[in-house]
Amino acid sequence: MIETVFRTEGVPAAERFGYWRECMTRLLCPMDMSSDDDSTFRAETRLLQLGALSIWPGAMQQSMRCRRTPRLIRQSDPENYHLSLPMNGSMAVSQAGREAVHGADEMYVVDTSQPYECRVFDGPLRGVGLEVPKSLVPLPVHTVGRLLTRRMRAQEGVGALLGGFLARLAEDSAAYKPADEQRLETVLIDLFTATLAHHLDADDDLPPETRHRTLPLRIRTFIQHHLHDPGLTPGAIAAAHHISTSYLHALFRNQDRTVSAWIRHQRLEHARRDLADRAHYTAPVHRIAARWGFTHHAVFTRAFTAAYGLSPRDYRHQVHAASSSDPGPTKPRSLGTAL
Structure with missing residues (x-):
């Protein structure tokens, strides 16, 4: 698993937010980003590359706002679903005519192909992000669209499996060998898809192989509850x-x-x-x-x-x-x- 670290520590104070904006725009997707505390801005993240997936454990201490506009989408679109899992702090998000505020253990998904806006309130904020190419998710885009910005609990049901898996990967990435990468990628895609399907009540839309792989996980969650x-x-x-x-x-x-x-x-x-x-x-x-x-x-x-x-x-x-x-x-x- 390839890991890259980005942090503002060590960057001159006047350049910190500009550095952070450049990193996030280049590695995620083009966004307009601003902060009321750009002179004291502090943040860090680790990019874990797991096959076609990207996992982003990170933290920031100040407020921030980012906007993905139609112009920026035309400029570049990775065609990803981006899942955010705050572990402490809160975030506001709006997309597709809906807006919501999410706190600790409340996951949400946005689509990089549609305009959206996110706001991080006064920190600290700590969490994990996940980017999944839409082409790897065996659910219709218009169906997933019903779920954008909606709250998905990370402490119950299939969401707990996904949230726990992301947290474990973020905490212990060094424990995995290169040979594990493909298996971990498959498990993470299946958990992400099963979580979406659960909240959409769309289990019947899942392909048989995904239902088969996620069934043991759902059974173990059922037993625990x-x-x-x-x-x-x-x-x-x-x-x-x-x-x-x-x-x-x-x-x-x-x-x-x-x-x-x-x-x-x-x-x-x-x-x-x-x-x-x-x-x-x-x-x-x-x-x-x-x-x-x-x-x-x-x-x-x-x-x-x-x-x-x-x-x-x-x-x-x-x-x-x-x-x-x-x-x-x-x-x-x-x-x-x-x-």
């Missing part, structure tokens, strides 16, 4: 996704765990985190177990002890005793979280 339900069984999961139970098991066949084992592992991990959380220190162990779908305390105790080598009570005591004398609490062996 229903861990508290004792009735979360393979049969219930299959029915909720309109597939057979045998097909559900087939989706997990190449993974380290069966679907039932993965549900149990996720429940144990959430219970373990609650037991280690001082905010839940006074909550009875059986209530924490029930919160994560364990209806029988004895079954929970046996499963927890087998997984972590300590009973739930002993684990809680060990973690909190260690944290009271050492800022780095002792952790038991972990089963990991990857499927």
Whole structure:
């Protein structure tokens, strides 16, 4: 993954905003940009090139306004969808006769082929941008047009998968090898497309191969949202996704765990985190177990002890005793979280 860093630090103060405007206009698309704080403007971003996709983790401290006009579109158009994911701060955007203000974890999309305007309010602002060529998105342009500027939550449903994937790529880009690039590009395109389709209620418009690749991700998100339900069984999961139970098991066949084992592992991990959380220190162990779908305390105790080598009570005591004398609490062996 090719990474390039752009920052105003080190540029003379009087030239900082001009430098930033030149970089963004050259690398994204031609835009009119201005700032009320151009003499004190501070910003930085990293461009991560993932095949045909561009990922932009960045931050800025002052306000900024950018406009993409018909004249600039005629001048140059990369024909991209640009997704913005603020992680803190807020942004206002208008396009296609609609306008909205988006805060932390509220993604939105604009189309570089249509005029738009974005405003960053007084900082700080931190977030991630994603540029995807429209030719790689298997949804009609006029259909995606209904979604421009609309709020898409990055903490629930398919949007959480996309937001989490972008955040992880931004935080840990050095962990990936060149051989991973094509696979990561495919996953990111599928997540982006599935997020658009979800908000458009247009799953039927997705090609079969995209639906097939995103189905396991949607199933895992469904499981995470229903861990508290004792009735979360393979049969219930299959029915909720309109597939057979045998097909559900087939989706997990190449993974380290069966679907039932993965549900149990996720429940144990959430219970373990609650037991280690001082905010839940006074909550009875059986209530924490029930919160994560364990209806029988004895079954929970046996499963927890087998997984972590300590009973739930002993684990809680060990973690909190260690944290009271050492800022780095002792952790038991972990089963990991990857499927």
